[in-house]
């Protein structure tokens with residue numbers, strides 16, 4: 001008898017929960033755009049996120065993952081989010097610096113030197129502060145994913161010393177810190193959207209580019225680039241963003257589903273990316289790329305040149321934020 005009551009109680013609770021769900025989760029279709037190909041770390045993580053959201057909403061909220069910059073380049077998608085024509089995207093933080101200047105913090109060359117430092121900084125108070133600057137601009141930042149440490153590729157000659165940068169026409173992201181950094185190194189830096197990069201390399205409109213190993217592999221840059229120089233000159237995050245116009249129409253339960261799924265996708269994406277990166281260099285060599293590491297003295301000369309950029313980043317993001325980032329990093333280093 002008591003068992004029956006308990007069962008009835010559990011059933012009632014389940015029904016009630018179901019009722020709440022039905023109310024909280026409206027049928028919705030979410031266009032989630034990204035720039036890389038579907039078979040990339042970015043594509044895999046977007047699909048992971050989509051599954052989590054559909055599971056948590058009983059299939060009410062459907063994420064349409066649209067890769068290959070089919071919805072536009074990073075900057076075009078950002079505008080679509082701000083205007084409310086697209087719901088979600090993931091892309092480089094670097095292309096957001098024109099809208100939210102504090103984002104330029106992540107473009108500082110050699111700011112972080114390990115993934116542990118990156119996680120601590122991005123997921124800590126500094127990362128939160130920078131993310132929060134998007135809201136007044138019409139976007140909600142959910143989480144940072146790993147794009148990764150960037151390395152240099154080109155088609156002219158191996159870069160073994162600073163002077164080898166001279167005369168290389170190098171595609172950079174649409175971002176002043178990157179532009180200034182590579183000008184400081186002596187390259188002829190040209191800003192271009194990622195979606196135009198493969199063709200630009202193929203037609204030799206540019207000689208080189210810089211991206212993490214994962215992207216050189218997934219975007220098949222090895223087909224159109226001969227030389228890869230291990231520089232690790234900057235750690236790039238991606239950021240998952242939501243249109244604020246759309247976000248404000250969601251119920252608190254829906255917002256929570258998106259936030260929770262975003263955190264899960266972050267953990268998945270970082271692990272997946274790191275696994276892939278660990279073997280990507282060997283894959284790229286097998287594909288025929290000629291890889292070289294900079295001699296320590298040459299790496300130091302490049303770092304010296306790039307330190308000139310630090311002062312301008314500090315000014316752009318504000319001295320307080322800059323100091324706080326340095327303090328957080330010192331803490332992360334001491335904790336190791």
Ligand code: TK8
Nearest residue numbers: 035036074091092173194
């Ligand atoms: C993809 C870009 C890419 C970035 C770049 O849309 O532009 O070089 O590294 O990941 O955001």
